[in-house]
Amino acid sequence: MNLIVRAFKQLVGLFVEDGTLALLLIIWVGIAALALPRVPINSSWDAVILFAGCVAILVENVARAGRRD
Amino acid sequence: MANWTHIGPAVIAAFLASLLDSVEALTTVLAVGTVRGWRPAFIGAGAAMLVLALLVATLGPALSLVPISVLQVTIGMLLLLFGMRWLREAILRSAGVIAVHDEAAAFAKATTLLGRKRKSVVATWDKVAIATTFEAVMLEGLEVVFVVIAIGSVGNTLIPATIGAAAACVLVMIVGFALYRPLARVPANFLKFTVGVLVSAFAIFWLGEGLGFSWPGTDTAILGIIVILIAVAVGAVRLVRSSGRAPARKANRT
Numbered sequence: 001m002n003l004i005v006r007a008f009k010q011l012v013g014l015f016v017e018d019g020t021l022a023l024l025l026i027i028w029v030g031i032a033a034l035a036l037p038r039v040p041i042n043s044s045w046d047a048v049i050l051f052a053g054c055v056a057i058l059v060e061n062v063a064r065a066g067r068r069d
Numbered sequence: 070m071a072n073w074t075h076i077g078p079a080v081i082a083a084f085l086a087s088l089l090d091s092v093e094a095l096t097t098v099l100a101v102g103t104v105r106g107w108r109p110a111f112i113g114a115g116a117a118m119l120v121l122a123l124l125v126a127t128l129g130p131a132l133s134l135v136p137i138s139v140l141q142v143t144i145g146m147l148l149l150l151f152g153m154r155w156l157r158e159a160i161l162r163s164a165g166v167i168a169v170h171d172e173a174a175a176f177a178k179a180t181t182l183l184g185r186k187r188k189s190v191v192a193t194w195d196k197v198a199i200a201t202t203f204e205a206v207m208l209e210g211l212e213v214v215f216v217v218i219a220i221g222s223v224g225n226t227l228i229p230a231t232i233g234a235a236a237a238c239v240l241v242m243i244v245g246f247a248l249y250r251p252l253a254r255v256p257a258n259f260l261k262f263t264v265g266v267l268v269s270a271f272a273i274f275w276l277g278e279g280l281g282f283s284w285p286g287t288d289t290a291i292l293g294i295i296v297i298l299i300a301v302a303v304g305a306v307r308l309v310r311s312s313g314r315a316p317a318r319k320a321n322r323t
Contacts, residue, residue: 010208014215015150021157022150029146033280047282051273051294055301058153059308062160066309 021061028053074288078295079226080233082267086216087237089260090209095241096172096251097205100179105198113202121210125217125231132222141279144219148272151215156265160302162258164309169258172251213238216268223275266302270294 016022032053036046094114102110132140161167183201217234221227245252274291277284284290 010211014212015147015154017154018157021153025149025153026146029149029276033142036280036282044283044285046280047277047284047290050277050280050282051297054149054153054269054273055298058157059301059305062157062164062305062309063312065157065161066164066166066312 083230084233087234091241094209104183109195109198113199117206141275145276152268159262172253176251
């Protein structure tokens, strides 16, 4: 049982170190998937906005980590 | 059909991820081999490499049966979390917020720990030594296997990515055992930074495609994403540094 729990924790650890970063990225991709196709803008901007959101989340996260530590 | 704008970054990402993780795994294998004997060290490492190879051989082709749009979104999301985690860590290490990983210190710590656990064991079937190398190689290798399978299956570059990862592993083994010490001079954070950028770029590109968004410049957009991510990450390092925190000391954190 202990081995399974450790293996699971290691598996999750592959993707999540800072929970806030992971959660915000998931939420942002979800919002982008649902909302962007409905927003009345040129569809060629959808991918660019998705990218910009991911970058903004990363920058905000490292800036906050820098202030916190 | 994969093209060179995908194959190149895929091979580089797999090679560098494998290089970084192989260096970290090698430190443990060397420590176990030095303190408790080479036979159990090689048994543990070999068994883990066999399991990892089986994972690539089974999961890689199996994923190619899943519809590409489903793969792009699911694998893309996992790659995004993985890539951004590495990139965040590399940025914070470069900025001095997180301590830099030190292979020499990790080796010293591992040998001390393993020396303490030493009992009167015959070196042929030392369970602690076998388990230690097996776990270290599995733990580091899983990251490489994920990168190879994820990038390889979605981008149709499984074979080039596997070759890239295997080449790095062989290179580290040859250099590591020739020098007979941990590869402390490998620029681990630079490798982490590069892999973080490449994996994040693939992830964002595939997520966009999987969600039905069209990228300006289609396939070549991935090169633009890579360039912008590098610029943003370098800017983020400067931003965090300018916040004026004291630099972190070296530590064994991976």
